[in-house]
Amino acid sequence: MGTSLTPDFWxxxxxxxxxxxxxxxxxxxxxxxxxxxxxxxxxxxxxLSRTADQQERPLAHR
Incomplete structure (x- = not known):
């Protein structure tokens, strides 16, 4: 026994x-x-903010 899907269902x-x-x-x-x-x-x-001296740190000391 099958049931049909009525327009109300949709x-x-x-x-x-x-x-x-x-x-x-x-x-x-x-x-x-x-x-x-x-x-x-x-x-x-x-x-939140970086100071200028942190941005310009030397990469390595020789």
Whole structure:
């Protein structure tokens, strides 16, 4: 005994697909923003800027 897929089924399927796709995009964007915020917060302050004398260090002493 088989059942046929009615137009109501496809309509409901399309609506649920759009809803869950939108929810997935919103949740992933929220998690991404949270991770970026946490990574920026944990970055040490001394790595944000370098002084000129650090950039011009000699490579080797002879």
């Amino acid at each position: 309509r409901l399927f399309a609506v649920l697909l759009v809803i869950f796709t939108a929810v997935t995009v919103v949740v992933s964007a929220g998690v991404d923003a949270l991770v970026v915020r946490l990574l920026r917060h944990r970055r040490p302050a001394y790595r």
